[in-house]
Amino acid sequence: MIRQLAKSIREYKAASIATPILVAGEVVMECIIPFVIAILINEIKAGCSIDVILKYGIILVVMAALSLLFGAWAGSTCATASCGLAKNLRKDIFYSIQSYSFENIDKFMTSSLVTRMTTDVTNVQTAYMMLIRMAIRAPLMLVFAFIMAFVMGGKMAWIFLVVVPILAAGLAAVIYKVRPLFKKVFKKYDALNQSVQENIKGMRVVKSFVREDYEQKKFNHAAEDVCADFTKAERILALNNPLLQFCIYAVMVFVLSFGSYTIVTSRGMDLDVGQLSSLLTYSFMMLSSLMMLSMVFALITLAGESAKRIAEVLSEKSTLSNPENPVREVEDGSISFEHVNFKYSKNAKRMVLQDINLDIRSGETIGIIGGTGSSKSSLIQLISRLYDVTDGSIKVGGRDVREYDLESLRNQVAVVLQKNILFSGTIKENLRWGNKEATDEEMIQACKMSCADEFVSQFPDGYDTYIEQGGANVSGGQKQRLCIARALLKKPKILILDDSTSAVDTKTDAKIRKAMAEYIPSTTKIIIAQRTSSVENADRIIVMDGGKIANVGTHAELLKSSSIYREIYISQNKESKESENIE
Amino acid sequence: MNKQQSTTIRRLFKTILGFYPVMLPVTIFCIIFNAAVSSLPSIFMQNIIATLETSWQSGDWNAVSGKILNLVLILTIFYLLSLIAGFIFNQLMAIITQGTLKKMREEMFNGMQRLPIKYFDTNNHGDIMSYYTNDIDTLRQMVSQSFPQLLVSGITVFTVFCIMIYYCAWLTLVVVLGVICMTAIIKKVGGGSAKFFFRQQNALGKLEGFVEEMMNGQKVIKVFCHEEESKVDFDKLNDALFEESEKANRYANILAPILNNIGNVLYVLVAITGGVLLLAQVPNISLSGLPIGISIVVPFLNMTKQFAGNIGQVSHQINAVVMGMAGTQRIFNLMDQQPEQDNGYVTLVNAIEGPNGIQESEKRTGVWAWKHPHQADGSVTYTKLTGDVRLFDVDFSYEEGKTVLHNVSLYAKPGQKVAFVGSTGAGKTTITNLLNRFYDIADGKIRYDNININKIRKSDLRRALGVVLQDTNLFTGTVMDNIRYGKLEATDEECIAAAKLAGADDFITRLPNGYETMLTENGANLSQGQRQLLSIARAAVADPPVMILDEATSSIDTRTEAIVQRGMDALMEGRTVFVIAHRLSTVKNSDVIIVLDHGRIIERGNHEELLAQKGQYYQLYTGAFELE
8 A cells, every 4th residue: 555655656756755754864953952952151260261162152053044044944845845745645646537438437437536626635644744854853853862862961860761662662652542532433424424425405495394403403413423532532632741741841850850860970070950951851852752753643544534535536447448459440430249248347247248148230320218227328338348248248340349449439330429528618619539630520510410509599698608516507417418419529430328318309310310321321320218219210229128138120120129128118008099199 | 923813822722721721831832941941051051151250270179160060960850841742732732632622623613504505505525524624733733833843933032132132132132133124025025925825825736726627527638649739738827826826925934044144144143242252351131230251152152052943943833824824714704604593483293192182191102193382372372293285475586686586376285296397497496495494485485284494493394394405415334324324223124125115125135244345425326226125215314304406417328227116116105295206106196296497486286287387397398398
């Protein structure tokens, strides 16, 4: 996991390495300063001249300046390294998602991917910053201060060998106790926020059923629970501070009393006043660096979960890849399925498609119909290799789809997905997804075919109308028509419409189909629909049932031969028969 | 700090004091005591060193031991008291912080429940959510860390300053000069850091928006081989974010070493100045009147360190405080939102129909009546709840000046079905929003059982109106809980009966745990059709005389659709129904069809009448327009 994330450091390796080195420099300077001061104090006490004081003064100021330089430099490289890592992580996550196949995409929820790229990356960034700066600084400080304390205080420094382990053990115990508590309570906290979210979204339901009081009671109860757990954890954590203070106080009392004793009994030989003062400084440095270390440790463990979730995305390998010598030209729009079996994941027990055999001639119009779960969408998604078959093979233009360059194949096999989406941007920008170089005329032409031009030209800004995120400012039917136009602009050899006109009225639906038959006769067209009226005029209609092809034939043939088709037809035409009569 | 911020701070303090009138003052006292005591060692050090100075050459420990051990003993006692105070304040602070957060959350949530629907329609749901996550987090940071730290630093700086002046004004002057320098740098660097942090948040927001859109459309990206283009767009935003965050963090990161080393320089300067003063025998200016000696310079060095250290601590809290204040302000803003007003006084009561007309009943009778007290003569009249709804010349606008409904008049007698038909934005949903007073009409009247709905208590009005919305919202809980949402006191049998009526029983019993199956994330484990069936069952168990139905537009397969349709029909049976129709069969079976266009009723009548008119409805019906 760590190694996976470390790969994203790349160009920020220099900054990442420089930071701890610079920090080390800063720490060394900081530790020597009290030492020199101790010497200075003793010189002063001994009644030295102003020159000597100034000499030491200059040395000290230079050291402080160096420390500042190192420190500020480290701060700067640290910012570059950690922000750089965050940048590369975000980039790597995004890029690896771009390389995902449909199968990979199905595995992750959108919201969880967004969280990984924002909150989780920020957590890792903070932890990394801590790691290369504090995690070096604190132990170094501890060790240096310890050494210096021995150099200065001699025997006195043994006190630290007693106090430091006590503090370390205490801090470790607190973390050990508190970690599982926090893990538990964060889960509850998430659930609490989940319920808030539910309420915000479902406020109409809450108010319609007059459930405000009920929701309040529910929420307050959960909030109480979260609060109790948090308080428990925080109270344990709150032991840290008094513990540190206790240790500092203990050292103070010891150094002051035992130090005085040593000074007096040894007549200032073993210890003098200057050293006494420095010892106190070092003790403070040591203990506070321990405290810092425990904080860093806590932060890094908190970021562990985030790191795990990021690594999950990064290590996910696309289940589809380009062949070695890909074919870039698709001969024609013919499709053939040969003994195709398919399931979405290896572990799934049930095949979603079973033994599909099918030959579609180039230029043919095929209708597909069947209930939910009859695997209509699964069938067509195999054609442009959005998923790979489990067994058997699919040929497009006479070649196995796995031989093609993915991009070439998908450019020639255009799919209008069932759950389709427009992106924020103008209508033109959206249409250009189909073809970057499309001229205005081509766009209008495509929109005319998909009956989108009739409403787009009514907009005050026409084709420059801005589409809100998710296409929120156009109706469902308008969105579908624009999505069809976008696919038409690819000028594909095969066009697949997956229930793409469900929100379009029947008349427009018919008009679109007519236009396509007229303008792109040589394109193979596959139309999945709920309404039989949408497929009536197809050359052949495939009736799907439970992952198998139940029947194939023309409208008239199927009415006779297929009970499923007949049932669907009759149930839909009970209500539309009258309208036909009126017409 | 500007005026608004100081009001916020004062209000926050008052709020917490209101929550913990005893604990908070005790905590503050303990913090002050703890901080003051931790500044004292310098005095003892000065005394001890002064003692040592006079006697260290003698080598006679017994001569000085009494005095030194006495000092150490007093110091130890102070330390013990300080430790106790420290322990108490840390524990109390944990309790106060979490308790305050809990109470703030509750107040926010409870306040939110009272807000009008308009608030939720006009505010981004993500924004509302962030009150509970981001803003509460910044508040926690500020209350639990920044405030105590600022108080500790403030007290320490003050105490140390007093001790400094007590000993030597000259050296104090050196320290003060250093502090002025530090403050200037904090202002400059800290200000820069805050500015870039703000920009960083902006850049992050933009990136997040982009990523969300792309992730939602990932399959479309794949189908159009648009990966490279989206990478380019992403890189632009990602690089922008990097630049801002690098600057923000750089400023924040270098502040600490700068302050730290100014502290070091100050430390050196104090040592040198002390030495010079000592050598030059400059007369001391101090409150204590002690001459300058090594016993003053040494503790002074420690005090300098302490002083500078605490100022550094303050600088660490600046960002947290700035963000915490903004968050707290937003939380208070949410709490201050005007709750939904309700001046209704007509209430819904259980009733018995007796020979003397309708009487109020204590028990549940199945018969309901409106209890209408008349202010003029103090009398009370009862009207039976029947479900007669009438609109008279209703005008309405969401925003001033943009009228969306013009002169809408219509009626539904008990048991009648009224279907609304028209294109998006014609005003169908708006009318239903007015019936249960999610919004109040601008002009005209709406009467329910001949009572102006403005006089009816909102909760009772809504109890008398059932709603099945287009987008189903289910809550985390079991299937049974979700059905029971319609009527909390419903028995399991009643819920199952409602599920059967809706046609949901069939699929529920096939779920792994039947009615006890847990639903999460708005019933993510159910299909669209199944969710609709549950929401129908939920409305059925509430059993109101008037229903508002908003049919779903999403395409579900024919078989499920037929089941949903049957459920809807069963629910409509015997009730007054307003239906926003998307299915021709629903429309056809209605008693009245209202065709809306741009907020006006353009046609009305039953199916046959409207077809005969050959108007808009005829066109709709023959498929020349989209029905949505």
